[in-house]
Amino acid sequence: METLIQQFINGLVIGSVYALIALGYTMVYGILGLINFAHGDVLMVGALVALQTMLFLMGMAPGMSPLVMLAIALAVAMVICMLLGFTMERLAYRRLRNAPRLAPLITAIGVSFLLQTLAMIIWGRNYHTFPQLLSTTPLQPIPGVFVTPVQIAIVVVSALLMVGLLLLVNRTRIGRAMRATAENHRVASLMGVDTNAVIALTFVIGAALAAVAGVMFASNYGIAHYGMGFMPGLKAFTAAVLGGIGNLGGAMLGGVVLGLVESFGAGYIEHLTFGFLNSSYQDIFAFIILGLVLIFRPTGLLGERVSDRA
Amino acid sequence: MITLLEARNIGKRFGGLQALSDVSLTIRKGEVYGLIGPNGAGKTTFFNVLTGAYTPDGGDFVFNGSELPSGKPHKVVGRGIARTFQNIRLFRDLTALENVMAGHHIRTRAGIWGVLTQNRFTREEERLTTERAYELLRYVGIERFADVVSKNLSYGDQRRLEIARALATEPQLLALDEPAAGMNATETGQLKQLIQQIRNDGITVMLIEHDVKLVMGLCDRVAVLDFGKKIAEDVPAVVQKDDAVIAAYLGGGKHAH
Amino acid sequence: MNELVAAVPWLGKRNPTAARWLIILVAIAAPFIAWQFGRSWVRILDFALLYMMLALGLNLVVGFAGLLDLGYIAFYAVGAYTFAFLASPHFDVHLPFWVILPLGAAFAALAGVMLGFPVLRLRGDYLAIVTLGFGEIVRIFMLNLNYPVNITNGPQGINMIDPINLFGWDLSRNIRIGEDFTIHSLFLYYYFFLAAVVASIIFIQRLQISRIGRAWAAMRDDELAAKAIGINTRDMKLLAFALGATFGGVAGALFGAFQGFVSPESFSLMESIAVLTMVVFGGMGNLAGAVVGAFVLALLPELLRDVAVPLQQTLFGHVLLDPEVLRMLLLSLAMILMMLLRPAGMIPARARYCHDHHLSHHLNNTPKREAAK
Numbered sequence: 001m002e003t004l005i006q007q008f009i010n011g012l013v014i015g016s017v018y019a020l021i022a023l024g025y026t027m028v029y030g031i032l033g034l035i036n037f038a039h040g041d042v043l044m045v046g047a048l049v050a051l052q053t054m055l056f057l058m059g060m061a062p063g064m065s066p067l068v069m070l071a072i073a074l075a076v077a078m079v080i081c082m083l084l085g086f087t088m089e090r091l092a093y094r095r096l097r098n099a100p101r102l103a104p105l106i107t108a109i110g111v112s113f114l115l116q117t118l119a120m121i122i123w124g125r126n127y128h129t130f131p132q133l134l135s136t137t138p139l140q141p142i143p144g145v146f147v148t149p150v151q152i153a154i155v156v157v158s159a160l161l162m163v164g165l166l167l168l169v170n171r172t173r174i175g176r177a178m179r180a181t182a183e184n185h186r187v188a189s190l191m192g193v194d195t196n197a198v199i200a201l202t203f204v205i206g207a208a209l210a211a212v213a214g215v216m217f218a219s220n221y222g223i224a225h226y227g228m229g230f231m232p233g234l235k236a237f238t239a240a241v242l243g244g245i246g247n248l249g250g251a252m253l254g255g256v257v258l259g260l261v262e263s264f265g266a267g268y269i270e271h272l273t274f275g276f277l278n279s280s281y282q283d284i285f286a287f288i289i290l291g292l293v294l295i296f297r298p299t300g301l302l303g304e305r306v307s308d309r310a
Numbered sequence: 311m312i313t314l315l316e317a318r319n320i321g322k323r324f325g326g327l328q329a330l331s332d333v334s335l336t337i338r339k340g341e342v343y344g345l346i347g348p349n350g351a352g353k354t355t356f357f358n359v360l361t362g363a364y365t366p367d368g369g370d371f372v373f374n375g376s377e378l379p380s381g382k383p384h385k386v387v388g389r390g391i392a393r394t395f396q397n398i399r400l401f402r403d404l405t406a407l408e409n410v411m412a413g414h415h416i417r418t419r420a421g422i423w424g425v426l427t428q429n430r431f432t433r434e435e436e437r438l439t440t441e442r443a444y445e446l447l448r449y450v451g452i453e454r455f456a457d458v459v460s461k462n463l464s465y466g467d468q469r470r471l472e473i474a475r476a477l478a479t480e481p482q483l484l485a486l487d488e489p490a491a492g493m494n495a496t497e498t499g500q501l502k503q504l505i506q507q508i509r510n511d512g513i514t515v516m517l518i519e520h521d522v523k524l525v526m527g528l529c530d531r532v533a534v535l536d537f538g539k540k541i542a543e544d545v546p547a548v549v550q551k552d553d554a555v556i557a558a559y560l561g562g563g564k565h566a567h
Numbered sequence: 568m569n570e571l572v573a574a575v576p577w578l579g580k581r582n583p584t585a586a587r588w589l590i591i592l593v594a595i596a597a598p599f600i601a602w603q604f605g606r607s608w609v610r611i612l613d614f615a616l617l618y619m620m621l622a623l624g625l626n627l628v629v630g631f632a633g634l635l636d637l638g639y640i641a642f643y644a645v646g647a648y649t650f651a652f653l654a655s656p657h658f659d660v661h662l663p664f665w666v667i668l669p670l671g672a673a674f675a676a677l678a679g680v681m682l683g684f685p686v687l688r689l690r691g692d693y694l695a696i697v698t699l700g701f702g703e704i705v706r707i708f709m710l711n712l713n714y715p716v717n718i719t720n721g722p723q724g725i726n727m728i729d730p731i732n733l734f735g736w737d738l739s740r741n742i743r744i745g746e747d748f749t750i751h752s753l754f755l756y757y758y759f760f761l762a763a764v765v766a767s768i769i770f771i772q773r774l775q776i777s778r779i780g781r782a783w784a785a786m787r788d789d790e791l792a793a794k795a796i797g798i799n800t801r802d803m804k805l806l807a808f809a810l811g812a813t814f815g816g817v818a819g820a821l822f823g824a825f826q827g828f829v830s831p832e833s834f835s836l837m838e839s840i841a842v843l844t845m846v847v848f849g850g851m852g853n854l855a856g857a858v859v860g861a862f863v864l865a866l867l868p869e870l871l872r873d874v875a876v877p878l879q880q881t882l883f884g885h886v887l888l889d890p891e892v893l894r895m896l897l898l899s900l901a902m903i904l905m906m907l908l909r910p911a912g913m914i915p916a917r918a919r920y921c922h923d924h925h926l927s928h929h930l931n932n933t934p935k936r937e938a939a940k
Binding site for chain 3: 361362363383384387388392393395399400401402404407408409411413414415416418420422425426428432435436437439441444456475476478479
């Protein structure tokens with residue numbers, strides 16, 4: 001029973017991170033129909049920038065409270081990632097809006113690898129220890145079940161950000177412009193929506209969420225390196241598809257479901273395959289789910305709900 | 311007259327919209343059969359169901375005495391039904407000649423082995439395909455554009471090319487979806503001649519068209535669809551005077567010219 | 568071949584015969600030229616030929632049939648591991664080359680069909696991601712199938728793979744002629760791989776101008792219309808996957824034998840992307856593009872390695888960008904810039920045709936002459 005609860009908690013934590021990244025995929029897909037393959041790498045940039053900021057602050061102001069330090073690092077990471085998202089859209093994707101169908105995706109793959117390479121140049125190939133500014137001492141709410149404050153923070157912050165995003169999209173003028181643009185670019189621009197600005201904004205918001213997710217991801221595992229964005233990026237994409245791509249609520253649900261499947265799957269795969277496969281196969285669950293969903297239910301769990309599209 | 315195609319109680323629903331309900335009609339060998347009706351009456355849906363692009367919810371088609379497979383476009387083409395599209399759908403990056411040659415695909419057999427070895431069968435088949443494609447381009451009057459990439463052809467020539475491509479599948483029934491849409495009077499006149507020529511060469515033609523003059527002048531019989539139901543089927547002169555038809559067109563808010 | 572001839576700058580259009588001979592001459596002389604710069608350059612040429620085969624195969628899937636396959640390297644892996652399993656001390660099996668090569672091709676084709684079946688209905692970009700997942704799954708299995716039963720030997724890979732042996736002629740042995748003249752093994756591999764590339768080009772060109780090539784082109788341009796003229800798009804996609812995979816499998820088998828060692832590291836996503844970049848760089852849907860793209864992008868990183876590393880040492884006193892980083896930088900930039908500036912590739916698809924021009928011109932002229940009489 002304890003293992004079951006433990007796996008549920010682990011799945012929920014990692015699922016919240018997936019959900020946060022998935023939102024970026026799903027927003028961009030909803031508006032442009034583009035799989036922004038480089039989105040996962042924005043996460044990596046966020047984590048490494050935050051790491052750099054922390055190291056800098058530790059050197060400059062050793063007495064600074066960890067919480068303040070974390071907040072500053074997070075803010076810097078978000079700003080850099082927002083700039084990055086803006087630049088990507090402006091320099092690469094905007095020119096390709098009317099290009100043949102495979103061109104934007106191929107470009108996005110190129111951008112992804114470019115970001116990884118640049119990160120490799122700046123931060124090297126090594127794994128960096130990510131400073132743990134929140135306590136990692138596990139709490140035991142139930143005997144035998146462990147939760148760290150970091151994990152609690154991840155779930156809480158993710159939930160807050162998601163609620164914030166939903167409010168932004170559904171309750172504000174900007175959100176309405178986003179929904180209109182997702183519905184139909186041309187009509188939206190005829191109605192006076194600056195679609196270019198809306199699209200840029202979508203990338204910026206997605207990038208900011210990815211930056212937060214990056215810091216969470218790195219905090220959870222305690223490491224950061226240039227290739228860390230790739231797998232969570234792919235998994236978050238899977239989550240977005242699982243929930244129904246273009247659908248914000250779907251991305252959140254998909255992220256959590258995927259996190260849980262992975263967590264339970266990794267725990268039980270050895271029993272299920274009579275010891276043939278072990279937890280090193282954890283990463284294949286996402287791909288298998290992706291394949292199954294696309295083949296049997298391409299609209300995802302919640303479907304491509306137009307009203308919620310952003 | 312021999313029956314070529316019999317549609318029996320065809321139904322098709324999209325969500326809450328009954329696009330076709332209980333449509334039955336009979337097309338005889340060698341005639342030009344018109345399918346008309348106001349916008350959204352279900353004409354194109356009927357084509358899509360007939361050619362296997364959609365699976366019907368109910369009913370079936372009997373073609374040449376046996377049932378047509380549903381939801382398998384390539385098999386329908388194989389049985390001898392070819393179509394064109396309302397919004398022309400050519401293979402844009404291929405030349406006119408290649409478009410028509412592609413249309414001959416289903417009547418050719420060369421497989422991987424034949425292609426790799428370029429054996430005599432394959433070479434001969436390829437020669438016949440090329441020859442036949444030129445013939446068809448000549449037939450529709452655009453032979454001089456054989457090597458022009460199809461997206462660079464004029465609108466009228468694209469329509470002709472699409473017909474040539476459909477004919478390359480060697481159909482017994484040619485289904486044309488608004489072939490005169492966007493054409494001027496001269497082009498429409500030429501198109502009319504072409505369709506008559508096709509009929510004279512023994513191919514049955516089924517025609518969706520908005521141009522009532524063209525339909526009345528060309529078709530042997532006409533069926534009228536309205537809100538997915540067949541409301542009339544007869545020779546043009548009779549259909550033209552049918553009260554239900556007049557009401558459908560006037561009531562639909564869109565008067566046919 | 569005609570496409571390649573037409574792609575020769577300047578000469579290609581003016582004097583196709585001369586251009587043709589120039590290509591043949593360069594292809595034959597290349598290893599001798601490379602030898603002047605050191606043995607490693609011949610080896611690099613050998614690898615460039617393998618990349619050409621891969622690019623040709625991937626081009627068939629992406630360029631001809633319009634299916635963006637991001638897991639293509641998995642077929643390369645299937646071919647390479649097939650060879651490693653059947654001709655190494657790992658299982659202590661040593662089958663002859665001519666038995667393994669078709670097996671490698673067949674297994675890869677089978678893998679292609681297995682991948683193809685479930686993904687057939689997917690739209691372009693979804694297909695890309697699912698094939699990427701397939702490639703990763705294959706790699707994860709290669710990495711981990713050393714437990715509980717050791718099949719792939721995990722991350723260490725498989726060593727001491729038998730060299731290519733053509734009916735008793737071992738390509739890994741230098742040929743000694745007389746006292747002081749030897750033909751190095753790398754040359755033997757070069758010409759053998761060259762023959763394989765030439766055969767691939769002939770095969771693919773024949774496919775392109777056949778009813779199959781036309782069906783692919785039709786499907787790529789408009790799938791719905793392709794169905795409406797009777798093309799069985801499901802079968803045609805499967806065929807494209809299977810044939811593309813076959814080329815990957817053959818190249819993989821050759822790779823395993825040539826290198827003598829395979830490990831999961833050689834089949835990472837980066838390699839899939841590298842091959843895709845070669846296709847994109849040369850021009851999708853274009854035979855000559857795939858060949859030129861593979862040649863340029865296989866050689867350029869090596870040139871950079873030779874030039875940039877010493878250059879950095881003199882400029883900064885130490886190596887800032889190591890060759891592997893430079894390669895990734897080059898490939899990712901090539902991909903982005905090509906898409907933004909020249910989406911049709913270095914050799915635009917002007918030569919993209921799917922019927923035999925000679926045949927049609929001949930046919931085209933006949934009736935006119937008759938009419939003139």
